[in-house]
Each structure stands twice: as structure tokens, then as C-alpha cells.
Amino acid sequence: MHSTHDDDPPAPHRGPDSAHGAHQPALPTTARSSTARAVPGRCEADRIGHAHQWIVRSDLTPLPVASEPAPPKAAPRMAAVTPSAPQWPPRRRDPSSSFYVGHDGQRVEESSPFAGFAIDRGSRPAAAGAQPANYPIAHGGTQPGTGPRTPASPPATGYRTPVSDGVVSSALAGLPIQRPRVHNPHGTGGTPVVGPTSHAGADPSAAVLALPEIPAYATPVHPAHADAQLAFEALFSGELSPGDAAHVAARMWRYTVPAGQPLFAADEPAESAFVVATGLGRIEVSGPFGPMALIPLRSGDLVGLAALTGDATNGHAAVAASDLVVFALRRDEFHKLCAEAPHLAQRLLAAGLVQASRRIRALAERMTQYAQLDTADPAAPAVAPAESRGSRLGRFLARLKDPKENG
Amino acid sequence: MNASLLQGLPGWSGLSDREAIALAGLGVDRYFRAGSVVGVPHQADSAPLLVVAGEAKLLLEVGELSLPVATLGPGDWWNVDAAFELVGCALSLRALTDVKGFLLPREIWAGLGNRQAGLGLHLLRQVLSSQLRITADLAPHAARWQHAAAAKRKPTRKDILELGMVKLIAPTARADARGQREVELVGHQGPAIAAAFKVQR
Numbered sequence: 001m002h003s004t005h006d007d008d009p010p011a012p013h014r015g016p017d018s019a020h021g022a023h024q025p026a027l028p029t030t031a032r033s034s035t036a037r038a039v040p041g042r043c044e045a046d047r048i049g050h051a052h053q054w055i056v057r058s059d060l061t062p063l064p065v066a067s068e069p070a071p072p073k074a075a076p077r078m079a080a081v082t083p084s085a086p087q088w089p090p091r092r093r094d095p096s097s098s099f100y101v102g103h104d105g106q107r108v109e110e111s112s113p114f115a116g117f118a119i120d121r122g123s124r125p126a127a128a129g130a131q132p133a134n135y136p137i138a139h140g141g142t143q144p145g146t147g148p149r150t151p152a153s154p155p156a157t158g159y160r161t162p163v164s165d166g167v168v169s170s171a172l173a174g175l176p177i178q179r180p181r182v183h184n185p186h187g188t189g190g191t192p193v194v195g196p197t198s199h200a201g202a203d204p205s206a207a208v209l210a211l212p213e214i215p216a217y218a219t220p221v222h223p224a225h226a227d228a229q230l231a232f233e234a235l236f237s238g239e240l241s242p243g244d245a246a247h248v249a250a251r252m253w254r255y256t257v258p259a260g261q262p263l264f265a266a267d268e269p270a271e272s273a274f275v276v277a278t279g280l281g282r283i284e285v286s287g288p289f290g291p292m293a294l295i296p297l298r299s300g301d302l303v304g305l306a307a308l309t310g311d312a313t314n315g316h317a318a319v320a321a322s323d324l325v326v327f328a329l330r331r332d333e334f335h336k337l338c339a340e341a342p343h344l345a346q347r348l349l350a351a352g353l354v355q356a357s358r359r360i361r362a363l364a365e366r367m368t369q370y371a372q373l374d375t376a377d378p379a380a381p382a383v384a385p386a387e388s389r390g391s392r393l394g395r396f397l398a399r400l401k402d403p404k405e406n407g
Numbered sequence: 408m409n410a411s412l413l414q415g416l417p418g419w420s421g422l423s424d425r426e427a428i429a430l431a432g433l434g435v436d437r438y439f440r441a442g443s444v445v446g447v448p449h450q451a452d453s454a455p456l457l458v459v460a461g462e463a464k465l466l467l468e469v470g471e472l473s474l475p476v477a478t479l480g481p482g483d484w485w486n487v488d489a490a491f492e493l494v495g496c497a498l499s500l501r502a503l504t505d506v507k508g509f510l511l512p513r514e515i516w517a518g519l520g521n522r523q524a525g526l527g528l529h530l531l532r533q534v535l536s537s538q539l540r541i542t543a544d545l546a547p548h549a550a551r552w553q554h555a556a557a558a559k560r561k562p563t564r565k566d567i568l569e570l571g572m573v574k575l576i577a578p579t580a581r582a583d584a585r586g587q588r589e590v591e592l593v594g595h596q597g598p599a600i601a602a603a604f605k606v607q608r
Contacts, residue, residue: 285549285550287547289550291548292554294546306539310532311536311539315542315543316542316546332514338528342527342528345526346524346531349531349535353487354491355540359490359542359543361542364476364496364498365497367467367474367548367551368467368497368547370562371474372469372470373561
């Protein structure tokens with residue numbers, strides 16, 4: 001389940017001008033990005049590149065840097081990296097083109113799969129002192145071998161706050177980025193099954209933007225990658241346009257649940273729905289005889305549907321049978337999707353409805369077949385008589401019955 | 408069906424007057440006497456039904472035995488499979504009390520995306536929530552049956568009865584309902600939506 005070499009984390013790699021950022025608070029030394037261990041220099045460049053690509057949009061008007069925030073004590077926060085920013089009004093759609101118009105009048109490409117949530121992450125109000133509610137075990141950071149993880153608070157600043165490379169790199173190096181450790185069929189270990197970060201580990205910018213209930217190692221869902229295409233193809237029966245797929249993917253987070261770990265437990269708050277991208281899982285129901293696997297989960301399956309309907313809890317548990325790559329859609333992200341693109345939300349609900357109906361039908365059919373074993377007519381043969389002699393079995397039985405006739 | 412009746416259903420209070428009026432005009436009302444069959448399993452040419460008033464029992468029927476799975480009340484949906492996959496539900500539904508239902512033809516579901524977004528989302532959420540409730544009621548039975556099947560490959564009648572199956576409570580009513588079942592075509596474009604549903608006005 002876990003590679004042993006990950007148990008001893010190396011010292012976190014500091015940025016080139018970490019001394020320059022002396023005013024920055026001390027960050028915990030739990031950064032364990034395997035990429036940083038392998039190629040520190042390239043990792044540093046990648047981190048800065050990612051952060052600048054998706055967090056800091058240098059082409060926009062710089063914002064004034066506010067006063068220095070108080071250093072965090074328990075968990076690293078985005079507030080420790082960048083100061084607070086004013087509340088942004090929501091983006092609006094430019095009717096004359098396929099662009100979104102940001103709060104500052106700049107046009108943002110709609111085709112960018114991260115354009116939607118990047119803006120919304122930035123406009124998220126700072127929850128001062130607000131601690132996230134208890135979250136499912138799979139989300140809450142009780143990954144085996146890592147100990148209890150304190151979920152990060154929502155980023156308290158806008159992503160457009162100008163920061164230097166050194167500040168970003170030192171902050172990213174100190175974040176507790178925990179890569180999902182999954183089995184690799186090729187035996188190398190430590191590489192995600194498939195996905196946008198399979199070659200470089202978890203995306204550090206995603207860790208910065210991670211919301212409380214999503215694991216810190218979650219990465220954005222890229223609609224062009226194989227697992228997303230596979231999952232959306234199965235979920236929407238291949239009827240989703242690339243633009244719509246990008247829109248849905250921008251509201252989701254991708255991460256891996258190790259084999260045997262629960263995706264969510266029964267009767268715990270339904271905060272997210274999950275689309276199975278790759279891997280196998282099962283829906284379990286507990287009873288007096290223990291947990292019973294009822295329904296298998298595979299690519300394209302949608303679970304945790306209570307988060308979409310507004311119900312409080314899921315009535316069952318979902319467990320990863322193998323390493324399971326899932327796309328998590330938080331409840332509030334789904335609400336945003338409803339407001340932005342109702343037709344996509346309807347497609348998602350309809351897909352969930354079809355799958356829920358199929359599960360009911362499958363369970364009822366299974367029970368009916370079992371009951372029919374008793375109620376079937378005992379006089380009737382269990383196997384259809386092979387009198388046609390057209391089949392190999394029929395000819396074989398006929399030879400046994402009358403060897404002379406058949407020579 | 409009228410708008411105020413729809414808005415009074417559990418989970419439908421958030422429906423605006425305009426949406427409620429629009430939805431009420433999309434379907435047709437059906438009435439079922441207590442003990443009658445509301446819907447038979449695998450009836451693909453029927454429409455999803457919303458229970459507006461009364462109670463109905465969802466049963467898994469095998470021969471003369473049946474397993475009560477869930478009780479549907481106001482706000483619950485049945486036979487949603489027919490709208491999206493053109494297959495019938497594997498379970499049957501019998502009216503415990505006099506039931507007033509609201510049939511929504513499958514053409515309406517196909518055009519949900521083109522209608523008011525709020526109405527479509529609300530409708531799908533309610534239907535999905537109802538399906539999840541049925542799943543939650545059915546899953547413990549299924550787990551128990553699966554556990555029994557793992558222990559004993561071929562069950563006896565005693566085993567089946569121990570798993571909760573019972574003889575139908577009102578075979579007389581069942582027979583009556585069978586005799587009265589007729590195919591009724593509702594005037595609309597498309598296939599018959601109310602086949603096997605008897606109108607009890």
C-alpha cells in the first residue's frame with residue numbers, strides 16, 4: 001500500500017531566495033513531494049511555473065499588498081503566503097465572445113479548464129478562524145502512515161495577489177504535500193496510475209488552492225487526459241462536448257484513494273459526489289453479518305449522490321477495491337455548476353438518476369433470481385435438453401445415450 | 408393536478424408558483440383504489456409516477472410470494488427507469504390506500520433541458536432523492552439475501568420465507584386488479600404512456 005521509502009521525509013527544499021522571505025512565517029517541514037527529492041531544480045521551476053500559470057496572473061493589474069498576516073501555528077495556510085485581498089464580485093460572461101470577464105475587466109479564456117474555479121477560488125471569502133467540519137476519513141487526511149492531518153483553511157487571499165518567485169517557492173516547499181501512494185503494476189511504485197501529474201507528482205499549485213475537505217494532494221481534473229475522457233465517456237454516454245467536459249472538470253478535484261480505504265463511510269455527511277475515473281471499488285452495506293459488497297464500481301460510476309440532491313448523509317459506504325482515482329465534486333461546487341450551466345447540472349443529475357435506477361434494478365433482479373431457484377418447477381430440467389444435436393454438447397450427450405446410433 | 412397541491416408535497420416547497428403551474432400542466436392524474444396494482448414490474452411502456460396522495464407498497468414479487476421493500480408516500484417517484492432507459496422497474500407497486508398519482512410522460516423528461524432550468528433541476532433532484540431512498544430501503548434486504556446466497560447456493564422455500572418473503576396479503580384484491588387492468592392511451596404524441604394503468608375516477 002505504501003512505499004517504504006516515503007516513510008522518511010527528506011528535509012524540505014527551500015526556494016532560492018528563502019532568506020529573502022525572512023518575513024514569511026516558518027512552515028512545517030513535512031513537504032514530501034517525490035519530485036522534489038528526485039530533481040530539485042526542475043521541481044522548483046515546475047512549481048514556480050505552475051503557480052504563475054494558475055495562481056498569479058501577471059497580465060492582470062497587480063493588487064496592493066496588505067499588511068503582513070499572523071504566522072500560522074498548526075497548519076500552513078495560504079494566508080501565510082499572501083496577504084488578504086478585497087472581496088471580488090463574481091465573474092460574468094461576455095455575451096459577445098466566448099470569454100469570461102473578470103472583476104477587473106480582463107477577459108479570461110473560457111477554454112482554460114481552470115479558468116472557472118481559479119476565479120472562484122480567488123473570490124472565496126476568507127473564513128477567519130473557521131475550522132472545517134469533520135470530514136470523511138478518506139478526506140480528512142488520515143492517510144496511513146501520515147498521522148492525522150490538519151486540513152488547510154480556505155485561501156484567504158485572491159490568487160492574483162502579486163508575490164515573488166521566492167515567496168511562492170518557499171511556501172510551496174513547506175506545504176505538506178502528500179502524494180497519493182499507489183501500487184504501480186510495473187513495480188516502480190509511487191507513481192499515480194494515470195493523470196496529468198503522473199510524471200511529475202502532485203501539482204503544488206493545486207495543494208495551495210486545496211479546499212478544506214479535499215486532500216492536499218488533490219489535483220485539478222484535466223478534461224483532455226485519459227482518465228477524465230474515460231470517466232466522462234462512460235458517465236455521459238459520450239454525449240458531452242469538449243467544452244462542457246472542461247466546464248464540469250473545472251469544478252472537480254482528482255485524487256487517488258488507496259486500495260482498501262473508504263471513499264466515504266455510511267451515515268457520514270455527504271459533502272461530495274465522486275466520479276470513478278480509474279480503478280475498481282464497491283458499494284458496501286453493513287449489517288449484523290458485517291459489511292457486504294453489493295454493487296461494484298468502475299470507471300464512470302457516480303457515487304455519493306446525496307451530495308447532489310441535498311440529502312444529509314449517504315446510506316451506504318464506498319470502498320476502493322483497488323487504487324481508485326476519483327473526481328470529487330463538492331456540494332458547493334455543484335451549486336455553482338447549477339447556477340453557471342444548468343444544462344450540465346441536469347446532465348449530471350440525470351446520469352446519477354440512471355445509475356441509481358440501474359442499481360435498484362440490479363439488486364432486485366439478483367434477489368428475484370435467487371428466489372426463483374426455489375419457486376422454479378422441480379419437474380422441469382435444470383438444463384435445456386440438448387435434443388437439437390446441433391450443439392457439441394447435444395451430440396456428445398446423444399452419443400453417450402445411444403452409442404450405436406451415432407457410431 | 409394543481410400547483411398548490413404540488414407545492415405542498417414534501418421537498419417541493421421551493422417550487423415557485425410559475426414552475427408549479429408549468430409542471431402541473433405537463434402530466435396527467437391517475438387514481439388507484441386501495442389494493443389495486445399501481446404498476447407491474449418491467450412495464451417499459453409506462454411513465455414515471457409521482458405519488459401525490461396515499462401510500463403504496465413497493466414489492467419484490469416472485470410467484471405468489473412477495474417481499475415488501477419500501478412504502479412510497481407523497482413526493483415519492485416510481486418507475487423512473489421508463490423515462491430514461493425505456494425499461495420497466497423490477498419492482499411492483501400496490502396501493503395500500505387510495506392513491507392519487509401524477510404521471511409525467513417520458514417526452515417531458517427528454518425535453519427537460521430545454522425548459523426552465525430551475526424546474527428541471529428541482530425535478531431531477533426530487534426524483535434522484537426518491538431513488539436514493541428506495542435504494543436505502545432495498546440495500547439491507549439485498550445484503551441479507553446475498554449473505555444467505557453465499558451460505559446456501561440453492562434455497563428452499565423455508566429459506567425464502569425466512570428472508571422476509573410472504574404471501575401476498577390481499578390476493579382477492581390482486582385478482583380484481585388484474586381483471587380491471589386495461590390499456591389506456593392518453594392523448595399525446597409518442598407511445599402509450601399509461602398502458603396497464605387503470606383509471607379509477
